[in-house]
Amino acid sequence: MNEALKELLDLLDLEQIELDIFRGRSPEERIQRVFGGQVAAQALVAAGRTVPDDRHVHSLHAYFIRPGDPAIPIVYNVERVRDGRSFATRRVVAIQHGKAIFTMSASFHVPEEGWAHQAAAMPTVPDPETLPTFQDKLYDLVGDEPGWKDWLSRPRPVDARYASPLTFEASRNPELISAETNVWFRYDAELPDDPLLHVVLAAYASDFTLVDTILLAHGLSWGTSNVMGASLDHAMWFHRPFRSDDWLLYAQESPWSGGARGLARGQMFTSSGDLVVSVVQEAMIREIKSQNPR
The missing domain is CATH 3.10.129.10 (Hotdog Thioesterase)
Structure with a gap:
């Protein structure tokens, strides 16, 4: 750990x-x-x-x-x-x-026992073990550009593997612009069996990339675009037990943005394709013109 x-x-x-x-x-x-x-x-x-x-x-x-x-x-x-x-x-x-x-x-x-079905299908993406870590993927893009080395070298609690372009990539290459993001993540250590802990850790990770999905739809990126953003509201539904120390695919999309706000939706799947969490978030997205209070 x-x-x-x-x-x-x-x-x-x-x-x-x-x-x-x-x-x-x-x-x-x-x-x-x-x-x-x-x-x-x-x-x-x-x-x-x-x-x-x-x-x-x-x-x-x-x-x-x-x-x-x-x-x-x-x-x-x-x-x-x-x-x-x-x-x-x-x-x-x-x-x-x-x-x-x-x-x-x-x-x-x-x-409780009850009727069960799952209509949602997990997107077809590469296995997480075949993908680079977030840090390695971003390092391949920025290399030794000033300001990145210390930030990329910091340890992180979550191991994230992107099966989609980063916002940083799309801000440099308009062909990569998309309203969808797929990210594998897990907490890379054996964690206690407490069910609440695994749900809480999923809630923590759920806020990392939802706003990014809205930015990706416009070819915007933190630090390289004239944009500021913040989460406004956040809703989650936990469908069945899961473990946050196993790989989860976080499939996200942004169906709409406008009026300085954007909506993003996400679904978390186990590696076997079981839908375990659904997420919806609205975020503020503004062009930076002045010090505008929220």
Whole structure:
């Protein structure tokens, strides 16, 4: 287990400071705002800590309200909205500087038998082991260009293998522009069997590339295009048990963008083709003209 994954697991081990009140921190690195996947994952941990072990999260609906400040802890207040015989509902508010930066509703369900079908088919893409890591793929594009070496050499908690062009590639080659992205990912270490942990880690990874899928549709790229973006809301549905330390294919598409907003959808499949997670996110996408408040 590399240091980045150890650090992430430590970030997800929230401190309980009162009944239904938890505190989380951010990585000690120079970033302007807290990564949205981190806030969603920590909020889900907080909600899960208040639910009986026989109930598993099946959906969450969240709004990113303000940028998170990485320099101070985040307080997560959990409201026990309902505890029914088979479902439990929780509402979480993440607070910094006395203001809400994020809200989430999550629903938990006792496992039951029922009719089952899967109409979604996993896209046909190369096996992850045949693809370069994200760092190697990007290094082949940028080489030793100034500013990239230190960033690419940093350890990461998630091993991501792109079966689609990077936004950086499409910004240089318009023929690669597409509204679809396919990325394999896994946490490259043997993790505990806790089902909530694997769901939380999928929630963390789910926010990495959805906005990129919107950018890819326009040939835009972070750092090389005059663009700023941020997640606005995020919804996830967890269909069946899975492991985040096994390869998952994150198949994403952007069906629409306009009015400084864009929509992206994603589906996570196991390597055997089982659909385990569905995701939808709306994001803000703006051309940088001035210091425009959100």
